[in-house]
Amino acid sequence: MILFRIALQTFGLALGQIWSNKVRSLLTTLGVIIGVASVVAVIAALQGLKTTVLDEFEKLGANRVYIDGQLPRSMWATGSWRDVQLKLHEIETIRERCPSITSITPELWRSYPTEYGDRKLDSVPTVGIWPTWHDIVGRQIIQGRPFIPIDESDRRFVCIINDKAIEELDLPREPVGEYLRIAGKRFLIVGVVETVTLNLFGGGDSSAEVFVPFGTAQVLAPRAWISHAWGSLSSPEHVDDAKAEIAFVLRKMRELTAEDEDTFQIEVIQQFIDQFNAMAKGITAGASGIVGISLLVGGIGIMNIMLVSVSERTREIGLRKAIGARPGVILVQFLVESVTLCLAGGAIGLAAGQGLISLIRSIPESPLKDASVPAWAVILAVGFSASTGVIFGMFPAIKAARLDPIEALRHD
Amino acid sequence: MTIHIRQLTKTYKLGVERVHALAGVDLDITQNEFVAIMGASGSGKSTLMHILGCLDRPTTGSYDLNNKPMHKMGSAGLARVRNEEIGFIFQSFELLNRASALKNVMLPMIYSRKHWLTARSRAKRALERVNLADRIGHKPNQLSGGQRQRVAIARALVNEPSILLADEPTGNLDSTTTNEIIDLFKQLHDEGQTIVIVTHEEEVASHAQRIVRLRDGIVESDHPTAEDPIHRRWLAGAAAAAQEAADNTEPRPSQGHDTPATGASA
Numbered sequence: 247m248i249l250f251r252i253a254l255q256t257f258g259l260a261l262g263q264i265w266s267n268k269v270r271s272l273l274t275t276l277g278v279i280i281g282v283a284s285v286v287a288v289i290a291a292l293q294g295l296k297t298t299v300l301d302e303f304e305k306l307g308a309n310r311v312y313i314d315g316q317l318p319r320s321m322w323a324t325g326s327w328r329d330v331q332l333k334l335h336e337i338e339t340i341r342e343r344c345p346s347i348t349s350i351t352p353e354l355w356r357s358y359p360t361e362y363g364d365r366k367l368d369s370v371p372t373v374g375i376w377p378t379w380h381d382i383v384g385r386q387i388i389q390g391r392p393f394i395p396i397d398e399s400d401r402r403f404v405c406i407i408n409d410k411a412i413e414e415l416d417l418p419r420e421p422v423g424e425y426l427r428i429a430g431k432r433f434l435i436v437g438v439v440e441t442v443t444l445n446l447f448g449g450g451d452s453s454a455e456v457f458v459p460f461g462t463a464q465v466l467a468p469r470a471w472i473s474h475a476w477g478s479l480s481s482p483e484h485v486d487d488a489k490a491e492i493a494f495v496l497r498k499m500r501e502l503t504a505e506d507e508d509t510f511q512i513e514v515i516q517q518f519i520d521q522f523n524a525m526a527k528g529i530t531a532g533a534s535g536i537v538g539i540s541l542l543v544g545g546i547g548i549m550n551i552m553l554v555s556v557s558e559r560t561r562e563i564g565l566r567k568a569i570g571a572r573p574g575v576i577l578v579q580f581l582v583e584s585v586t587l588c589l590a591g592g593a594i595g596l597a598a599g600q601g602l603i604s605l606i607r608s609i610p611e612s613p614l615k616d617a618s619v620p621a622w623a624v625i626l627a628v629g630f631s632a633s634t635g636v637i638f639g640m641f642p643a644i645k646a647a648r649l650d651p652i653e654a655l656r657h658d
Numbered sequence: 659m660t661i662h663i664r665q666l667t668k669t670y671k672l673g674v675e676r677v678h679a680l681a682g683v684d685l686d687i688t689q690n691e692f693v694a695i696m697g698a699s700g701s702g703k704s705t706l707m708h709i710l711g712c713l714d715r716p717t718t719g720s721y722d723l724n725n726k727p728m729h730k731m732g733s734a735g736l737a738r739v740r741n742e743e744i745g746f747i748f749q750s751f752e753l754l755n756r757a758s759a760l761k762n763v764m765l766p767m768i769y770s771r772k773h774w775l776t777a778r779s780r781a782k783r784a785l786e787r788v789n790l791a792d793r794i795g796h797k798p799n800q801l802s803g804g805q806r807q808r809v810a811i812a813r814a815l816v817n818e819p820s821i822l823l824a825d826e827p828t829g830n831l832d833s834t835t836t837n838e839i840i841d842l843f844k845q846l847h848d849e850g851q852t853i854v855i856v857t858h859e860e861e862v863a864s865h866a867q868r869i870v871r872l873r874d875g876i877v878e879s880d881h882p883t884a885e886d887p888i889h890r891r892w893l894a895g896a897a898a899a900a901q902e903a904a905d906n907t908e909p910r911p912s913q914g915h916d917t918p919a920t921g922a923s924a
């Protein structure tokens with residue numbers, strides 16, 4: 247009870263002293279300030295980066311599998327990348343044989359000169375896809391319709407454009423029913439698909455895109471290679487099954503022996519997320535190390551100033567004891583002082599970290615625009631600085647508590 | 659009996675050497691006594707005062723304060739006794755320079771179980787008792803030496819101690835201020851306060867009821883002031899000096915600081 251009251255009173259006194267010795271207090275707590283500011287800034291930045299990155303991955307779809315041919319390192323001298331590109335029948339086999347893959351689509355990328363009326367663009371990426379693409383990729387049709395099986399089976403000259411293409415080709419606002427001339431052929435616009443901007447990869451610039459049925463794309467370029475394929479998982483838990491199934495099918499079709507490496511890659515978005523999370527953990531651990539060191543340095547600073555304070559105030563301590571302060575009371579008084587000092591440093595550090603974050607956030611197009619200090623980081627910072635105060639204030643406080651009043655009153 | 663001391667010793671070890679600061683002291687002090695403790699430097703006065711004030715423990719012997727054995731108490735218990743039963747006044751005041759007179763006087767009540775709620779009003783009253791009601795907000799460096807010592811006395815009085823202990827309270831003061839402080843002690847004594855004061859000035863001791871003389875850690879003599887032989891001799895000398903001063907044709911304004919005569923005749 248008496249200890250609590252004295253702790254409270256000391257807290258007020260300590261605040262007053264910190265305020266009247268602003269420069270000294272600031273210098274003393276610099277370590278704590280830097281420590282707390284950096285932990286807060288790093289946590290907030292990571293948090294922001296995470297939001298951005300996860301958003302991006304979300305746009306790509308967490309349930310999606312990316313399949314592509316890949317020349318293993320050991321074959322760089324002997325093989326050609328052409329040999330390992332996905333073939334249409336491989337994709338069809340995966341569709342038939344892999345129960346964990348619910349649907350699949352090839353993507354055939356090519357660029358063609360594209361015209362609408364007088365408007366002509368020299369090179370517009372044109373992607374050949376199956377109707378299943380819509381479900382797998384999940385990009386919304388904002389006008390018209392998606393591709394349907396008959397577009398594919400009849401290899402119709404129809405196309406879906408993104409809304410960016412409307413601008414770039416000076417199309418009417420509702421372009422469905424208009425005709426585009428792609429590689430010299432007339433294509434009926436049947437739908438408009440939303441533009442998805444991936445800020446993190448490939449910058450904010452999105453441009454016109456044209457989608458055509460896969461079969462039609464093959465008619466335009468009979469010898470073109472399939473760029474890659476997208477599959478969708480029946481459920482995120484089936485990631486490993488799906489990868490095993492695809493690998494089995496492809497290895498068998500490509501007649502790879504047990505010693506041969508894969509000549510393809512299978513990537514799941516979830517893996518990118520996991521990789522990112524692992525990286526974020528690494529950064530956090532590294533930052534924690536730095537923070538730990540700066541808190542240690544800060545703590546030593548606190549201990550030093552508290553020892554100075556004990557020595558400067560030896561007579562005062564003697565007097566306080568002479569008029570009836572118990573050793574425990576003196577201990578609490580000095581502990582509260584060092585904790586208050588550290589908390590003040592922590593508060594300044596929090597503010598500095600917050601300021602740093604607002605600065606970073608104000609950078610336009612920053613991937614950290616969502617950075618913010620989470621509540622648990624504030625609690626962490628406060629907890630850290632308070633414990634620094636307790637740990638490094640303990641020795642000076644014990645020293646003060648143990649002073650003999652008569653000796654202390656003789657001190658000068 | 660307020661203070662009851664038997665065969666009290668205090669031995670300091672300095673390496674292999676032993677210093678017997680107190681070598682068997684018997685002393686009784688009753689309520690509302692005003693006792694002066696005298697003796698040469700190093701005779702053990704301060705050591706005795708520290709034990710009386712519960713700042714230190716005797717090596718052997720017993721010390722009962724208000725019938726409670728102090729020599730058996732732990733440090734927390736002694737701290738409490740210091741807070742509630744004892745008012746200690748130091749030669750060098752020991753005020754906190756950054757705190758006002760009022761805050762200095764309030765200090766003991768921070769550590770008190772009883773009085774902290776009424777600390778401010780009690781401190782004001784204590785300052786009134788030492789005639790410093792008009793200096794409440796002054797910091798020590800804005801006060802004269804005598805005023806500082808009066809703040810310290812107010813601080814010693816604020817918890818209404820059963821004994822007031824003062825170790826050479828006028829040692830740092832000039833003679834005018836010394837008289838001021840002595841008058842205050844007399845006033846407090848008249849109000850019923852038990853007072854023990856260490857001094858090497860016969861002038862100061864003359865106001866006490868009783869003089870205890872220490873020598874090499876033992877009580878050499880213990881007499882009522884009027885019967886103390888050394889004090890009587892000093893009184894005779896002082897009277898002679900006063901006579902001499904009166905015989906001088908040009909009396910000076912009485913600010914002499916080297917002879918006790920001025921004070922004694924005042």
Ligand SMILES: Nc1ncnc2c1ncn2[C@@H]1O[C@H](COP(=O)(O)OP(=O)(O)O)[C@@H](O)[C@H]1O
Binds near residue numbers: 670671700705
């Ligand atoms: N802490 C100590 N350690 C060693 N010797 C001490 C200590 N305190 C006092 N003494 C010795 O004890 C004796 C009495 O000291 P003290 O009580 O201060 O005398 P006084 O106050 O009468 O001048 C002196 O010889 C002094 O040197």
Ligand SMILES: [Mg+2]
Binds near residue numbers: 703704705
């Ligand atoms: Mg002394």
